[in-house]
Amino acid sequence: MDCREDPGNNKGRPMSDHDHEHDHDHGSELSEMQLRVRALETVLTEKGYVDPAALDLIIEAYETKIGPHNGARVVAKAWSDPAFRQALLDDATKAVAGLGLVSRVGDHLIAVENTPQRHNMIVCTLCSCYPWEVLGLPPVWYKSAPYRSRAVSDPRGVLADFGVTLPANTEIRVWDSTAETRFIVLPMRPAGTEGWSEERLAALVTRDAMIGTGLARDPKEAAS
């Protein structure tokens, strides 16, 4: 496989993003796609199927309103409030809806809790299913072939790619999102955060911790 990158037109794309490699040039895909999508949007607009102003608002929402900051607040509340934690594990759709963070929480949102005995990881081997309402749009690596292929067969190897090592006797539980159910991981609360406000706790909750490819940040590292 060809892993060429065009640094001028494809800033920050990881080399391992195999969705993006092979024998075409990335710069040409960029300009080709700018033209192709512009043409598509013009046709659909002229046909009266789409409203460009609505497209702008959708994009703005994905860029500003819908993101992992929502999930971080859910986790911080679960760490702080035992009744909320239980409600979240019982019915995450209902519990998250009660916080009013997003306009409507999708049905069948499921929170799965990490413990010293069990570490959860979320994947969609067939496409890119992801809990948008609490985590936003998925990162490129989540949709990439390396993650989709290995998360179910070699999750500890995947964790190593993220610099995470778990005890050998911790059970690894992988949830493959093969239907319209969606999962969010409730990570373990870091030690040394006793008495912290929900706001401070939320700053420790990374997107990857809520996918299960990371852990919540160490408060000592977060302070530095």
Add this chain to the structure above:
Amino acid sequence: MNGVHDMGGMHGFGKVEPEPDEPVFHAPWEARVIALQRSMVYTGEWNIDMSRSAQEGLPPHVYLGVSYYKRWALGMERNLLSRGLVSEDELAAGRALHPPKAVKRKLTAADISPVLSRGRYGRPAAAPARFKIGDRVRTRNIHPHTHTRLPRYVRGHAGTIERIQGCHVFPDSVVVGKGENPQWLYTVVFSGPDLWGPESDPTLRVSIEAFEPYLEPV
């Protein structure tokens, strides 16, 4: 279909390499693609299963060789063309050349909230669930040429019903024009060594969300 999209357990794709401080979109056209896709699904001309099916129907080298949002764009073009919503000459010209097809509804800037949350796929049950929590089940050894949500890596394996998720639209029916045909959905958990053999991490357990027709009792 047994396509390259069904990646669980495949080898050779290399390491996962996260991108630090990744932006939501890497180019403006990616954002337009997802907004167009959300708007077109809102018209009711196709649903999420048909979007997935259209992408899976791309030639394997195309599926693997293009970026994520380009794949969405190509899948959307397939769905637009196959439903007569646009024609090839219009896509080539970049402008409308023929009268539009009537669609049920159109998303406008006045209210975009319907497309900012996930669609609802739960449906009333026509019959009681066949399985209960704790039941041992085996996934059927099926290889449909059309869209399915039963990944290859679990087919023919025994697992345990862990959760019952209610009754849901059945993707395998929707994509072949047989309607929603709602089916019970279960979380079925498998042991790593059962799926991957003696080399597997002994602590690994993997679950899928399995529709009832994918399962038979052990």
